[in-house]
Amino acid sequence: MLDLLIRNGLICDGSGAPAFHGDVGIRGDRIVALGEVTGPARETIDANGLVVAPGFIDPHTHYDAQLVWDGLAQPSLEHGVTTVMPGNCSLSLAPLRPEHRELLGATFRKIEEMPKQAFDAGLSWTWQTFAEYLDAIRGGLGVNVAPLVGHSLLRLWVMGEDARERIATDDEIAAMQALLAECLAAGAVGMSGSWVDIDHENRPVPARLAEPRELDALCATLGAHGGILQIVPEFYDADLLCARIDLLADFSRRHGIATTFSPLFDSNAAPELVGIAMERVRLQTAHGARVTPQMQTRPIDLSFDLTAPMSTFATLPGWWAMTLLPRDEKLTQLRDPAVRAKLMAEMDDFWMPIGLQIDFADAYVKRMGQDDPALMGRRIGDIAAERGCHIAEAIIDIALADDLATSFGLDGIGHNDSAKIGGLLADPLMGIGAGDGGAHVTNFATYGDTAYLFSRYVRGERALSLELAVRKLTHDVATLWGLRHRGLLRPGYAADLVLFDPDTVDRGPEIAVDDLPGDGFRYIRRATGIEHVIVNGTPAYSREQGYTAARTGRIAERVAA
Amino acid sequence: MSTGSPPPARRFVQPRAGDDWPAIAARELPDLPQNEAVERIKSWNLHLVFRPVSVITPSDILFVEPPRAREPVA
Numbered sequence: 040m041l042d043l044l045i046r047n048g049l050i051c052d053g054s055g056a057p058a059f060h061g062d063v064g065i066r067g068d069r070i071v072a073l074g075e076v077t078g079p080a081r082e083t084i085d086a087n088g089l090v091v092a093p094g095f096i097d098p099h100t101h102y103d104a105q106l107v108w109d110g111l112a113q114p115s116l117e118h119g120v121t122t123v124m125p126g127n128c129s130l131s132l133a134p135l136r137p138e139h140r141e142l143l144g145a146t147f148r149k150i151e152e153m154p155k156q157a158f159d160a161g162l163s164w165t166w167q168t169f170a171e172y173l174d175a176i177r178g179g180l181g182v183n184v185a186p187l188v189g190h191s192l193l194r195l196w197v198m199g200e201d202a203r204e205r206i207a208t209d210d211e212i213a214a215m216q217a218l219l220a221e222c223l224a225a226g227a228v229g230m231s232g233s234w235v236d237i238d239h240e241n242r243p244v245p246a247r248l249a250e251p252r253e254l255d256a257l258c259a260t261l262g263a264h265g266g267i268l269q270i271v272p273e274f275y276d277a278d279l280l281c282a283r284i285d286l287l288a289d290f291s292r293r294h295g296i297a298t299t300f301s302p303l304f305d306s307n308a309a310p311e312l313v314g315i316a317m318e319r320v321r322l323q324t325a326h327g328a329r330v331t332p333q334m335q336t337r338p339i340d341l342s343f344d345l346t347a348p349m350s351t352f353a354t355l356p357g358w359w360a361m362t363l364l365p366r367d368e369k370l371t372q373l374r375d376p377a378v379r380a381k382l383m384a385e386m387d388d389f390w391m392p393i394g395l396q397i398d399f400a401d402a403y404v405k406r407m408g409q410d411d412p413a414l415m416g417r418r419i420g421d422i423a424a425e426r427g428c429h430i431a432e433a434i435i436d437i438a439l440a441d442d443l444a445t446s447f448g449l450d451g452i453g454h455n456d457s458a459k460i461g462g463l464l465a466d467p468l469m470g471i472g473a474g475d476g477g478a479h480v481t482n483f484a485t486y487g488d489t490a491y492l493f494s495r496y497v498r499g500e501r502a503l504s505l506e507l508a509v510r511k512l513t514h515d516v517a518t519l520w521g522l523r524h525r526g527l528l529r530p531g532y533a534a535d536l537v538l539f540d541p542d543t544v545d546r547g548p549e550i551a552v553d554d555l556p557g558d559g560f561r562y563i564r565r566a567t568g569i570e571h572v573i574v575n576g577t578p579a580y581s582r583e584q585g586y587t588a589a590r591t592g593r594i595a596e597r598v599a600a
Numbered sequence: 601m602s603t604g605s606p607p608p609a610r611r612f613v614q615p616r617a618g619d620d621w622p623a624i625a626a627r628e629l630p631d632l633p634q635n636e637a638v639e640r641i642k643s644w645n646l647h648l649v650f651r652p653v654s655v656i657t658p659s660d661i662l663f664v665e666p667p668r669a670r671e672p673v674a
Contacts, residue, residue, distance in 0.1 A: 311670070
């Protein structure tokens, strides 16, 4: 007898082959039959009118912390994501010695923009080794997890705080290789690095202090164990990005590893950049390298306020310093004419070093402590013109009048040319990812990119077929990352499935929810058109009933080298 | 499929331990007077010169030639 039978669905099996009408039979945690399936089942789901696809795999998340208090990785699971990769960008939460928790926590929170109170209230830090971290999250998992170990963490463990200061010795490199091998044996699918990130003290993250020979040695270890290398390059500069693609290609060829970089982001600030990078990827692929860019499907909708430093203020040192002030001093400073003049001057000279095109006049009042109908939703440039003041003054005065509780929005940053983005997403060499789930939680909602792929680029632009879109989110990711028996609907494969309405699947509007530990809020997007999500054979979510009590997520197995 | 490395889009090196601008300039542009070599190398690497924290890290990219002209994007 089957445990679960899904009947009469449009089977989109993840391979890219044409979809067909049929059934899926599941026993235990495995798919056992596909096609016309007969026989009794303990539970049957009628999938008439629905697409039945492998569960989506999200290769770029920062769920490392959230998985400790939320093994469902909400709201990713309700968007049909059944496997997530945390640990990107050189930062995981293990292996980590107790004396480095504060340092790593501050670094993680700064780069991934997470509230300190959520970290403090949500993390119990019961682990030191990578295996112990996985043990800490394993029991509560509702999604599968294919974790990366961060290069910065390997350095911190082996070198202590010297990891932030200097290159490694031969012995230290050997110790890092051994530690990486230990993490891979415990369940890591690869290692992550960064060539751009700076920590909470504006210092390069430890991974950036590595000489080329250190990274090469670690890639040799990845090659010996079948792990992938993920890294953040200078994605905002074409020449630098091409040089990084060349380095990744060399690692790939020399050690037989897959490499992936994220993000690849299209902005009107440098409209030629993505095309140049893809030509370089094409050339290196023709020369035998595996270098896969990751591109997100959506523009960025940013939020900022004056209570904490955010990436929006990265090149506005006066604004950055102001947000760090104690509350009373901040209020005093924001009323000081000399300080206000300095902040205005800074905003006049604003430039964004990471290739985003931002105009603060286009910001709008997004969220207020005390809603003011005369201001909510209105453009700052218009309010400033009405008041006869500078846009910086408008931002400051609105925030002051609202006890600093106002959030300002900046929507639609980048990815503005849908025809161009659609073509890029459909490119066989382009990976879909870089969504950043679990990070930047008070700055923008990083969820629903998968649904947006279907609503915007399958239904809207018709840039991808349904089958190709599903393949891009499933089999292609599983293959690149070496996940065993995931990403396809095949007998013997893990029964990770998503059932969705192809005519209505979409992401909902960005909303603020108060579900962070420590009473913090975050921005999320709910799913529409996702009817059922099944993880390892067990229903984990349905549109009608919401999340179930099932916790059948696993640490995803890697195909051995 | 070729398995060798294609030529770089723009020639670059990575810093050696203890490198500073004069050391890099002397190594990469040995035929130029030091001051001129330093200024030239810096002009090709404004991403390092103008970064918020002025430090060269061992993982950085150092270009050793000027940007190449590109065909305009259609």
